[in-house]
Structure formats: structure tokens, C-alpha cells
Amino acid sequence: MNTKISFQSVTKTFSIAGQISFNALQGLNLDIEDGEFITVVGPSGCGKSTAMNIAAGLTNPSSGQVLVDNVPVTGPGPERGVIFQQYALFPWLTVRQNVEFGLQIAGHPKAERGKIADHFIGLVGLSDFSNSLPKTLSGGMKQRCAIARAYAVNPKILLMDEPFGALDALTRVQLQDQLLATWSKERRTVMFITHDVDEAVYLGSRVVVMAARPGRLHKIIRVDLPYPRTEEMRLSPEFSTLRNEVWRSVYHPAVA
């Protein structure tokens, strides 16, 4: 297996009121394999988003570096698709125009854009809403649109920061299964932040547990459940054991 993303002693220091500085992230070392689906959990403020933003090239580390395909990250790049919790759609563009916009930025010729956009809009189940504006869509539909836009440019890496956090439980489960189905077919490398321990275990082949003050890696838990993951697996004793282990590591890190 090749390493796709490598966090090497990554530290990020912020200062409060321009004075006291603290480590939002301290000495993070983590290798993510090519095609791996890794999930990241940890208490609020432990540096999950900071780590992801550094990998996305949206924030510089204070020291250390992130390598993607052995090349240091110095800014955003088309091989890294980023999906946030807050949809980030252009409100004045329709669903299709939002998806096509991503393709335009990525340099796809006009003739191709419509076809690719329609394919991914279909994949996330929004074909009937291609010409709708975001304000007329539910939260789940907006997030499907954001996902279609990210998938459409075919990034080799998906960086997802609590993408399903604002969704109702049913939509969330549907999007989890849809994401896994797409991942199984195309084997992109996925780094997925969540607050939801069940979601972390259901999706990931490894769960990275972080701890706060300073933000750091606490533990990595391997999820030895085969893919494809199924709804029955969620009810299995193995799933429950893993969920409890992750839970203890997040909420009682001193003993787990």
C-alpha cells in the first residue's frame, strides 16, 4: 500500500488576543493509505478541522508538514475535494450550475460539463431538482448537491468535515451508504471528521481518536468489519464492541 496523505509532526499554534499562544494541534503524525477510508473523532476543539484544513491547503502549519503523494501541501489542489458541514453552495446558481461550476474551475471543457454534472446529480438522487435553487432544497438535498459537486471533479482525495452533521438521522444513514457505495467503486482516499461515534465505526477502516488541550492524536482503532458495511452490522456484537472502545477513548481518554 502507498501512503497518500502523510501528516509529519504537524503543529498549529494560535494566539489569543495576540498574546498567549496555544497548540491547537501538537506534533500530529499520521499516514493515510491510498484508497483508505479513515474517520476522525475527538472532543470539540481537539484540532480535527485544523488538521483537515492543513491537509486541504487552507491553513499553513506552524511547523511540520503534510505530504500528498510525497509532495508537501502548499495550497488547495484539484486532487483534494473538500466538503464542509455548511453546504457552501452558491445561492444564485441552480443545482446543475453549482455542480458545473466546480467542473469549470477544474478546467473541464463546456461540452463535457453538462454530461458529467447530470451523472453525479443522478448519483446523489437529485435529478428532479437539477434546475432548483439551493433555497428551495432541504438541508439533506443541499448536502447531496455539495457532494455531487465535489465528486464531479473526480478528486483522488475527499476531505470531509462533519458533512452529515446537520442532517436528520434517516438522511444521514442514506448518505453514509451512498458514500460507501461510491467509495467502494472508485476507491478514493477519504478523511472524514465526525462527532458521531457510530458513524465513525460504520464508515472507517480505521478510526483516529484525537484528544484536546493540546490537540493531538490519542489512539488509532482498526475496524475489522468487512466492506460492504450493512445495516445488520450496526446491530452486531462486533460493532457494539468497537463503538464502546471508540466511545471510551473519546470520553475517557485517561483510561482507554
Ligand SMILES: Nc1ncnc2c1ncn2[C@@H]1O[C@H](COP(=O)(O)OP(=O)(O)OP(=O)(O)O)[C@@H](O)[C@H]1O
Ligand atoms: N483561526 C483561529 N484562531 C484562533 N483559534 C483557532 C482558530 N481556528 C481554530 N482555533 C482553535 O483551535 C482549536 C482547535 O479547533 P478545531 O476547529 O480544529 O477543533 P475541532 O476538533 O474541529 O472542533 P469541533 O469538533 O468543535 O469542530 C480550538 O480551541 C479553536 O478555538
